Structures are given as C-alpha cells and as structure tokens.
Amino acid sequence: MLSVIEILADCRLFTAVPAKSFQRLAAMARLAKFRKGQMIFRENEDCPGVYVVGKGMVRVFKTGAGGKEHVLHIVEAGGTFAEVAALGGFKVPASAEAVEATLCALLPQPLFRKALEEDHPLCLGMLSGLSLWVKHLVGLLEDVVLRDAAGRIANYLLDARRTADGAVALPSLKRYVASHLNLTSETFSRTFRRLIDAGLISIGKKNHVLIVAPERLRSVAQGILPKV
Amino acid sequence: MLSVIEILADCRLFTAVPAKSFQRLAAMARLAKFRKGQMIFRENEDCPGVYVVGKGMVRVFKTGAGGKEHVLHIVEAGGTFAEVAALGGFKVPASAEAVEATLCALLPQPLFRKALEEDHPLCLGMLSGLSLWVKHLVGLLEDVVLRDAAGRIANYLLDARRTADGAVALPSLKRYVASHLNLTSETFSRTFRRLIDAGLISIGKKNHVLIVAPERLRSVAQGILPKV
DNA sequence: TCCGAATCTTGATCTGGATCAATTGCGGCA
DNA sequence: TGCCGCAATTGATCCAGATCAAGATTCGGA
Structure with a gap:
C-alpha cells in the first residue's frame, strides 16, 4: 500500500516544491480510496481539496444537455485533479469518477490554501504547475477545433x-x-x-x-x- | 493618454494584488502601442512579458493546418494576455493581433518573474487570477464540445x-x-x-x-x- | 474451461454546419 | 452626394462525423 509521502513524491505538480514545503503537504494529506466506478465528486459540488492519484485511474468529465459527456482529462498515477477549484476556492467545474480501483492522496482545501498563503516556494511551484495545465487545455482546445x-x-x-x-x-x-x-x-x-x-x-x-x-x-x- | 498605472489599476488579474506589490509592477511596466491590424507576436516566439490592455482590442488566436484560425480570446480593456507563457517561461502558444488601435502596458518577462519570486502576495494574486483563466478555458471547451x-x-x-x-x-x-x-x-x-x-x-x-x-x-x- | 455481459468493430444512413457562390448593406472618403 | 470596398446576409450544395443497427471480441467470474 502506498503512503501519502510516496504518492506526493511521485507527483509532477510538486516536483518544484522544496523539501520543507513538501513536508507540510505530506503532513496534511490523507488517503482516499475509491472502488472501480465510484464517483469522487460531481460538477458544482464544493471542492474537497487537491487530489493526487497514486494508483489507478480517474476520469474527469463534464456533462452536457441530454447527458452527453466529455472527458476533460484522464488522470493516472502522478497526476492531480481539482487543483484549480481548490486554488480559486470555487465549486468543482466537472465531475470525477474512478475508472478502476484508485488510491489518492487528498490535500484538504482549507489546509492547502493556508499553506499556500504562508509558503511562498510552494506558491511558485503551483504557479508553474498551473501554467502547464493551461497550456494543456489550450492544446486540447486546439485539437478539437483545428484538427x-x-x-x-x-x-x-x-x-x-x-x-x-x-x-x-x-x-x-x-x-x-x-x-x-x-x-x-x-x-x-x-x-x-x-x-x-x-x-x-x-x-x-x-x-x-x-x-x-x-x-x-x-x-x-x-x-x-x-x-x- | 492612459498611464501604466491607470491601465494596471483597471486590470482584473491584479485586483487581488496589495498596494506595495502593485507599485512594483507599475514601476517595471512600459507602454506598448499597436496600430490597427498590427501583429503583436506570433505563435512560438519568445514571450516578451505580460500584456495588459488599456484601450483597444486584441485577438489571440491559433493557426491550424491550411491557415484556419481559431480565436482563443478577445481581449479588451482590463484584460491580459501572454500571462501564462510569461509565468511558465515558455514560448507563446498562440499569436496576438491588434484588432483596433490598441494601448497596452507590458510587464517585461524577466522583471515580472523576478517580482513573483520575491513577492508572495503578488504570487497569490496571480494564482487566483490564473485559476479563473483555467475556468474560462474549461468553459470554452465545454462550449465547443457540448453545445x-x-x-x-x-x-x-x-x-x-x-x-x-x-x-x-x-x-x-x-x-x-x-x-x-x-x-x-x-x-x-x-x-x-x-x-x-x-x-x-x-x-x-x-x-x-x-x-x-x-x-x-x-x-x-x-x-x-x-x-x- | 465455459458462459454471459460489456466493449469493440463494421456497415448503412442521416445531419449540422462548412463551403461555395451571389447579393446586399454599410462606413469612410473625396 | 455618390462611389468604393469590406463585411454581412442569404441561398445551394457538400461532407465529416454522428447516429442507428447488427455482429464479433474480449474478459471477468464461477
């Protein structure tokens, strides 16, 4: 069984985070387990925090009129989801479901935001992580529209x-x-x-x-x- | 004629930035003027920095095979563009063109990044600004795909x-x-x-x-x- | 090993929006 | 005021991908 430390250490978003900040994250994290097919959250719910996938696979998707779904993101080990809502403090803009049995580390939203406010290097790391995510989204958009x-x-x-x-x-x-x-x-x-x-x-x-x-x-x- | 201070003060992305950090931004900014139809930068060029529009209108677009264009963003007074590339330090992922005569404040990339590294509140403000931008992009994607x-x-x-x-x-x-x-x-x-x-x-x-x-x-x- | 259910493949048809092709309308300018 | 040129509208046709409809595979479980 993976520990939160192992999960966080393996996560791209935190590679730029210095050791001390990392400790803090590890201390606040708790494990979250999901069965295959289990919903993790639904669009418009409050954001529980940042999820880091340690094992398994999660699909993040939006649902449109008539139940049509679109998969925004397939998250595997090392990836994160719900970061944006956690950072911005708004409701989650999409739903998440475990596609297989999945183990995540969850950084609870209030603690995480507090850490950000107090920890500058962490903040910087998250900024560059987020900008990559934006780049990815623009790529997706490009895909759908131009290809x-x-x-x-x-x-x-x-x-x-x-x-x-x-x-x-x-x-x-x-x-x-x-x-x-x-x-x-x-x-x-x-x-x-x-x-x-x-x-x-x-x-x-x-x-x-x-x-x-x-x-x-x-x-x-x-x-x-x-x-x- | 607008000053850089006025332009920056009117910008959503910096509303959460405290006065002291704001001063610093204002000090590094310089004005950039563009004629109607003038290209500001092209996809894959180095990022000059963060542009803040004070007056006029800019369209940010990607070009696909066969010259097909897609407008990612229409930026008017108070909006910003190229923030993401400036933050992440990569090449600009899209082109920008002034649709009308446009006046911008430009925060040059090296100075801006230096400010981020040294200024924690600024960093936090940018994080929440960016997360809004991600939300917007997800909305766009939803639009194209589900509507x-x-x-x-x-x-x-x-x-x-x-x-x-x-x-x-x-x-x-x-x-x-x-x-x-x-x-x-x-x-x-x-x-x-x-x-x-x-x-x-x-x-x-x-x-x-x-x-x-x-x-x-x-x-x-x-x-x-x-x-x- | 075999069974059943879900997924994947393949085929036939339909359709929203693109493309091609004229007009029409409007804003700037002498 | 009237002309010029770009943008917008409108109409006719076309096409990539969706939808509908069967089969063919694959895989988990007993």
Whole structure:
C-alpha cells in the first residue's frame, strides 16, 4: 500500500516544491480510496481539496444537455485533479469518477490554501504547475477545433507517455479516449483502423499501440490527411 | 493618454494584488502601442512579458493546418494576455493581433518573474487570477464540445459584459466572434437570425444586442433548441 | 474451461454546419 | 452626394462525423 509521502513524491505538480514545503503537504494529506466506478465528486459540488492519484485511474468529465459527456482529462498515477477549484476556492467545474480501483492522496482545501498563503516556494511551484495545465487545455482546445479525427488521434498518440518498449498504452477503455478526443467510439474505431491499414501504427498486446511511422503520423497530426 | 498605472489599476488579474506589490509592477511596466491590424507576436516566439490592455482590442488566436484560425480570446480593456507563457517561461502558444488601435502596458518577462519570486502576495494574486483563466478555458471547451451553434451564441451573449442599458456590445467584427465560438460567419449570421426571429434577442444600434427573453435564451444555452 | 455481459468493430444512413457562390448593406472618403 | 470596398446576409450544395443497427471480441467470474 502506498503512503501519502510516496504518492506526493511521485507527483509532477510538486516536483518544484522544496523539501520543507513538501513536508507540510505530506503532513496534511490523507488517503482516499475509491472502488472501480465510484464517483469522487460531481460538477458544482464544493471542492474537497487537491487530489493526487497514486494508483489507478480517474476520469474527469463534464456533462452536457441530454447527458452527453466529455472527458476533460484522464488522470493516472502522478497526476492531480481539482487543483484549480481548490486554488480559486470555487465549486468543482466537472465531475470525477474512478475508472478502476484508485488510491489518492487528498490535500484538504482549507489546509492547502493556508499553506499556500504562508509558503511562498510552494506558491511558485503551483504557479508553474498551473501554467502547464493551461497550456494543456489550450492544446486540447486546439485539437478539437483545428484538427480532424485522424489528426486528433495522431496527436494524442504522439503526446502520450510511452512504455519502456516505446509503445503507447491506451487507458483501459477506448471509449474514454474517444470521448477525450471528442469522437464517438465508432468514429474512433474506424479512424484507428485507417491508421493501421495505412501502416502508420500497429497494434501490440493488450491495448498497446506501436508507432510504426512517427514522421508520417506527425504529418497527419499537422493536418495532412493520409491518402488512403 | 492612459498611464501604466491607470491601465494596471483597471486590470482584473491584479485586483487581488496589495498596494506595495502593485507599485512594483507599475514601476517595471512600459507602454506598448499597436496600430490597427498590427501583429503583436506570433505563435512560438519568445514571450516578451505580460500584456495588459488599456484601450483597444486584441485577438489571440491559433493557426491550424491550411491557415484556419481559431480565436482563443478577445481581449479588451482590463484584460491580459501572454500571462501564462510569461509565468511558465515558455514560448507563446498562440499569436496576438491588434484588432483596433490598441494601448497596452507590458510587464517585461524577466522583471515580472523576478517580482513573483520575491513577492508572495503578488504570487497569490496571480494564482487566483490564473485559476479563473483555467475556468474560462474549461468553459470554452465545454462550449465547443457540448453545445450546438445556437447554444454557443446564447451562452456567449449571457456571459458577455453588459453596457449601462443592459445590452451586449459585440466586438467590432462579427467574424471574430464567430471564430471565437468555432463557427463560420455564415452559420453565425444564420443562427443569429433564428434567435431574432424566435424573439429571444433583438438588435439595437451599432452592434448592440438586446436580450429580450433571458429565460428562454438560457434554456437554449442549456441545449433546449428553439423550436422554430 | 465455459458462459454471459460489456466493449469493440463494421456497415448503412442521416445531419449540422462548412463551403461555395451571389447579393446586399454599410462606413469612410473625396 | 455618390462611389468604393469590406463585411454581412442569404441561398445551394457538400461532407465529416454522428447516429442507428447488427455482429464479433474480449474478459471477468464461477
């Protein structure tokens, strides 16, 4: 079982946080466990604090009219969510659900804000963490607006974290990846197939994707559609 | 002619910044003037610093394959742009152009970062400013992904700042509003007309829009399409 | 090992908004 | 006042991706 210290130490958002501030965070954190499929919070609830994922996977999504969902973010070990609402002190703007059994460290909102107010290096670290998150969001927006289906998938694959053998591991359900890219799973499946048939990628074991032709994939991501 | 002090004082991002820190910002700022149509910077250039608009209008946009543009943000007096790149220290992720003759205060990047490092209250103020910006971006994303054309326009009108008489003043060119909502100007025009015909809004003098039926407009924004 | 349920794939059809193509309207200027 | 040029409107058509509808796989559990 992971400890809060281990979880926090493994989190990108806090890499820039000096040891002393880190101690303080570790002291306030408590563990939060979620079953597969369990809702962590719903849109518009009060923000419990900053969640840091230690193990498992969480999807953060907005729900629109008619129950249509859009996955804003798929958070795996080392990632955080609800940071923004915790910082700004407003209601959470989206819902979060554990996609698999998940273990998080939770930094409770009031303590966390107090720490920020008193701890300047922590504050700085969070600023640069947040600016990365903004950059990511702008990237997402760019994706949805300026790229077609193939471009979005290509871009996603190129940006995704690789496993040791250079493959991309898709998060559990393809459906969630599709929603993240604002595609239906049908369109995702079809477009994926086209990329395979065109020889740009190939499928390995257990949801692992090999990038066969990175250059060509890159040009697809830039909007040059694959001919066939 | 506006002074840097006046410009900064009128800026939302710095409302939470205490007087002393404010002085420091004012001291480092310099004025930057742009002609109508002038490019301020282009995607991927080094970030000159934080721009605060005092007068005029700036559009911040990304360019995709085939020259297609998407307006991320229309910045008017009191708004800022390039803050994120300045904070994070990376290249600007989008281009900026003055839509009309524009006067900005520029907080040069190295001085600004130095101030952040030394000034904790400033840092805190920026954190809450940034978190609002993230919220805005998530809203944008939600818009593009979960709403149809009418819903986006309705939502835009409801969120926009009102003039004294309760009307919404559209930024100079409708075309830019359309792009901001990820619509072509043709679709924007048509959908706008439908909202007028349905009696939800009406057009006043000089690009001013009156919201006739706020309730019904709100339900359109939530995805209940106007029947006719 | 086998079963059942959920996910994924594949095919056929539909549609919102884009694109292409004229007009029409308006603001600035001599 | 009348012309010029850009922006907005309006109409006709097109298309990427959604939706609807079956099958084919995959995987957890007994």
